[in-house]
Amino acid sequence: MTTPTALPQTAARYGLYGVLASWLGLTAAKQFRRTPKFLTRIDPINTAIPVTTFFAPNPGRSDIHVLARERLADGTTTEWSEYPMLERRTIRHMLWHPGRRVEKLLPDTVSELTQLALDEKRIEVLQLTIPYLALLTFVTHHCPHPPGSRQVQFLVVSSGGFDEEEEPRTLFASDFHELPQNRRT
Amino acid sequence: MTTSAPPPPPSAASARPAAGRFAARLYRGQDDIDTVFRKLELMTSVGATIGAVEQLATADTLADDGLFAWPVMRLRAPLWWRSIGEERLEKVFGYPGVVGLVQTRALTGLGLLLPGATRAQRGVLAATMCGTAHGLHTRMGGFGLDGSDHLTFVNYAVSAAEKAFGHDPRAREMLVRFLAAQVCMAYFTSGAAKLISPVWRDGTAIPEIFRTSTFGDPLFHRAVRDRPWLAKSVAWATILGEMAFPLVLVAPRPVARGILASGTAFHLGNARFMGLNRFVWSYCSTYPALAHVSRSLGPRARAAAPAASPRTYATAARTAAAGRLLRAAATPRGAAAVTAGAGLALLAGAAVRQANRVRDARLRRDAPGELLTVAGRSVHVLPRNSAAGGPSVVFENGLAAPATQWGWVQRGLGPRTPSAAYDRPGIGWSDAAARPQGPDEAADVLAETLHALGLDPPYVLVGHSIGGLLIRTFARRHPEATGGLVFVDATHPEQFVRSPRQREALPWIRQRMTTTGLQAAFGLLRYSGRPQQMSGLPEPLGEATARIVRRPRLWRTAREELAESQRTWCSDARLPLPATDTPVAVVTAGETVRSDPLHAEFQRELALLSTVSRHDVVEEAGHESLVLDEAHAAHVVRAVEWARTRAAKGAARGAPPQAAAKDPVPDGARGESA
Numbered sequence: 001m002t003t004p005t006a007l008p009q010t011a012a013r014y015g016l017y018g019v020l021a022s023w024l025g026l027t028a029a030k031q032f033r034r035t036p037k038f039l040t041r042i043d044p045i046n047t048a049i050p051v052t053t054f055f056a057p058n059p060g061r062s063d064i065h066v067l068a069r070e071r072l073a074d075g076t077t078t079e080w081s082e083y084p085m086l087e088r089r090t091i092r093h094m095l096w097h098p099g100r101r102v103e104k105l106l107p108d109t110v111s112e113l114t115q116l117a118l119d120e121k122r123i124e125v126l127q128l129t130i131p132y133l134a135l136l137t138f139v140t141h142h143c144p145h146p147p148g149s150r151q152v153q154f155l156v157v158s159s160g161g162f163d164e165e166e167e168p169r170t171l172f173a174s175d176f177h178e179l180p181q182n183r184r185t
Numbered sequence: 186m187t188t189s190a191p192p193p194p195p196s197a198a199s200a201r202p203a204a205g206r207f208a209a210r211l212y213r214g215q216d217d218i219d220t221v222f223r224k225l226e227l228m229t230s231v232g233a234t235i236g237a238v239e240q241l242a243t244a245d246t247l248a249d250d251g252l253f254a255w256p257v258m259r260l261r262a263p264l265w266w267r268s269i270g271e272e273r274l275e276k277v278f279g280y281p282g283v284v285g286l287v288q289t290r291a292l293t294g295l296g297l298l299l300p301g302a303t304r305a306q307r308g309v310l311a312a313t314m315c316g317t318a319h320g321l322h323t324r325m326g327g328f329g330l331d332g333s334d335h336l337t338f339v340n341y342a343v344s345a346a347e348k349a350f351g352h353d354p355r356a357r358e359m360l361v362r363f364l365a366a367q368v369c370m371a372y373f374t375s376g377a378a379k380l381i382s383p384v385w386r387d388g389t390a391i392p393e394i395f396r397t398s399t400f401g402d403p404l405f406h407r408a409v410r411d412r413p414w415l416a417k418s419v420a421w422a423t424i425l426g427e428m429a430f431p432l433v434l435v436a437p438r439p440v441a442r443g444i445l446a447s448g449t450a451f452h453l454g455n456a457r458f459m460g461l462n463r464f465v466w467s468y469c470s471t472y473p474a475l476a477h478v479s480r481s482l483g484p485r486a487r488a489a490a491p492a493a494s495p496r497t498y499a500t501a502a503r504t505a506a507a508g509r510l511l512r513a514a515a516t517p518r519g520a521a522a523v524t525a526g527a528g529l530a531l532l533a534g535a536a537v538r539q540a541n542r543v544r545d546a547r548l549r550r551d552a553p554g555e556l557l558t559v560a561g562r563s564v565h566v567l568p569r570n571s572a573a574g575g576p577s578v579v580f581e582n583g584l585a586a587p588a589t590q591w592g593w594v595q596r597g598l599g600p601r602t603p604s605a606a607y608d609r610p611g612i613g614w615s616d617a618a619a620r621p622q623g624p625d626e627a628a629d630v631l632a633e634t635l636h637a638l639g640l641d642p643p644y645v646l647v648g649h650s651i652g653g654l655l656i657r658t659f660a661r662r663h664p665e666a667t668g669g670l671v672f673v674d675a676t677h678p679e680q681f682v683r684s685p686r687q688r689e690a691l692p693w694i695r696q697r698m699t700t701t702g703l704q705a706a707f708g709l710l711r712y713s714g715r716p717q718q719m720s721g722l723p724e725p726l727g728e729a730t731a732r733i734v735r736r737p738r739l740w741r742t743a744r745e746e747l748a749e750s751q752r753t754w755c756s757d758a759r760l761p762l763p764a765t766d767t768p769v770a771v772v773t774a775g776e777t778v779r780s781d782p783l784h785a786e787f788q789r790e791l792a793l794l795s796t797v798s799r800h801d802v803v804e805e806a807g808h809e810s811l812v813l814d815e816a817h818a819a820h821v822v823r824a825v826e827w828a829r830t831r832a833a834k835g836a837a838r839g840a841p842p843q844a845a846a847k848d849p850v851p852d853g854a855r856g857e858s859a
Contacts, residue, residue, distance in 0.1 A: 050335030
């Protein structure tokens with residue numbers, strides 16, 4: 001027999017069961033390629049409802065490289081140069097791998113950007129997307145620019161990594177963007 | 186005289202080494218469930234603290250000019266965050282405020298690693314880890330996170346909830362079970378997602394993942410690159426291991442222990458060769474919870490009498506059940522039931538077979554074209570204006586496409602243009618062959634079909650997609666009958682060798698043929714996009730096509746044709762054509778070029794097959810819509826008419842026309858060589 005004091009406890013327990021069952025159900029639903037839209041609204045960045053189809057069904061098979069070039073004051077453009085962001089694997093990474101988040105950010109942003117570019121052809125719209133702005137901010141402020149640089153453009157390239165026989169592929173080329181005044185040295 | 190009592194024997198606790206006592210104090214809880222959560226918090230916190238300190242070491246990436254710049258990432262912040270106020274948000278998530286958030290996370294993680302904290306304190310610390318994780322993940326725009334971050338959040342959330350329900354043993358037990366279910370589902374999902382992937386099943390995923398600097402390792406890559414058997418073994422061990430992981434909950438003790446040991450080894454291997462260091466902590470920290478829920482490792486198993494092990498019970502139960510079934514089947518009633526079941530199964534099979542026959546007969550009766558008998562088989566042909574004179578246009582379909590795919594193109598050609606589209610064996614309304622056609626047989630069947638139809642040469646051969654290979658095959662064997670070639674976003678014989686993208690797509694196309702065939706077999710294809718795409722054809726072809734592509738046989742044949750194209754069609758089409766001045770028109774879909782820039786090069790090379798050529802690129806068209814969409818098909822019609830006009834001139838002179846240039850022509854512009 002349930003005593004009056006046990007009643008709130010029982011109610012809370014059943015409330016918890018409901019939350020846990022929903023959580024499990026939503027996690028299961030999230031694993032499919034076509035997920036209900038409300039799932040994205042509930043957890044837009046998959047913090048609590050993770051996708052666990054690691055490296056499948058179509059694993060990432062290439063490294064992503066970000067290249068930049070500048071347009072100089074005289075209108076000429078420099079050669080493409082790469083800003084290295086990938087580390088070679090060492091045994092230290094078993095315990096300590098501070099570069100992992102940046103390494104993971106590259107395929108994340110580029111995957112989102114190329115997916116957006118499939119549906120949206122207008123570069124002026126793509127320029128307002130988060131992955132585009134993230135990469136532009138980075139090349140503007142972190143890639144070294146030669147003296148006299150007025151504008152910068154970035155190029156996203158994929159490569160076969162250690163498989164050097166495979167030709168690099170261009171995935172996305174940005175527009176030219178003005179460099180901040182204090183960088184025009 | 187007083188005698189002193191002998192000293193008491195040292196207790197087990199005091200005899201324990203100091204390190205052991207410290208470990209016990211560190212993770213020993215007030216009961217079984219508390220111990221499970223203490224172990225969970227300890228291991229999760231090792232990984233979370235490492236993660237936070239790693240972020241502090243690279244804090245410049247969170248600066249306003251870094252990759253995770255707040256001015257950019259704030260665009261992704263949820264709307265309810267705005268209610269907090271811009272200034273407060275800036276203070277917490279702007280730079281350098283966000284560094285304080287990461288520091289809080291590191292210190293909280295360290296707090297959970299120290300012994301002596303009360304349950305309430307641990308609950309508050311776990312909740313803090315959840316809150317900081319949500320804040321940081323959103324602050325990072327969801328970029329740069331991995332599965333270990335997500336499971337870490339789940340671990341802390343469950344741990345905090347367990348403290349909130351500390352007075353309710355059933356709720357606490359349920360929380361442990363929930364965590365075990367989450368982790369088992371994560372492993373199973375990961376394995377199942379690999380199982381449905383052709384590149385995992387054939388093992389090619391392994392060297393391709395490990396060749397990258399991001400998730401690979403040069404040493405491991407060298408080991409699997411030249412040893413396909415090893416790559417396949419690793420892939421299948423991963424698939425089966427991940428899918429079998431939930432068995433830890435029901436397997437006998439040695440097997441359950443083996444599964445947990447294999448899981449630990451798997452994560453350590455991933456840390457070493459893939460750099461996934463934090464996964465070790467977040468995933469292995471849940472193993473005590475799994476052991477707690479496990480039938481053979483949990484507290485109930487420990488409490489069971491040693492004489493009656495779960496293994497003994499399970500074996501005895503299985504034996505008894507099998508014996509009961511056998512005995513039941515041996516009785517007269519059992520035998521009658523088995524016979525009746527077999528008879529029903531046979532009847533059902535016969536009924537399905539008969540229904541398929543009736544459906545096939547109805548489909549054949551409704552065929553939109555003519556059925557000719559060629560080489561002892563029925564061949565479906567869609568002729569148009571057969572009696573008209575001049576070069577005849579002959580269409581070769583793409584993969585898994587019936588002859589009706591040319592509906593718009595055939596209608597677009599003038600009333601004085603004789604043309605014919607036909608179905609290869611097993612495609613559309615044509616009878617299936619015992620095996621897929623090789624190049625010789627394909628050319629012979631087409632020649633005989635055209636002869637039976639009474640269509641006169643010269644022929645302008647139009648090939649879409651994989652049909653582009655077959656028109657080259659025909660032209661090489663029948664140069665005297667070939668007046669021109671039109672390649673409609675056609676397959677290049679070397680594209681699967683030279684283009685990594687095409688090569689990578691090949692197993693997926695093969696898989697699509699299989700899955701679409703299965704959908705067709707179970708009657709689910711009517712809900713797929715393919716029949717709807719085909720239904721855009723002119724009536725009555727659209728409806729007939731939508732019906733015929735729902736036949737499983739079409740997809741089976743398409744899969745066989747794809748394999749045959751790799752075996753023989755591509756190598757045959759690679760051989761040079763006898764005449765270099767046969768008019769060649771190439772029509773390319775812009776979407777295909779955008780998805781693989783090398784496709785443009787392949788299409789240019791097709792135009793280079795002849796000194797008389799043109800090349801149109803239809804920017805807005807896709808690979809299929811180039812022929813299925815009326816507006817795009819008009820471009821194909823113009824290319825065919827161009828080739829036909831030149832073929833007619835060549836026929837009038839007794840030889841194909843000479844000379845020309847071959848620049849690619851922009852969308853819609855007449856690209857005739859000057």
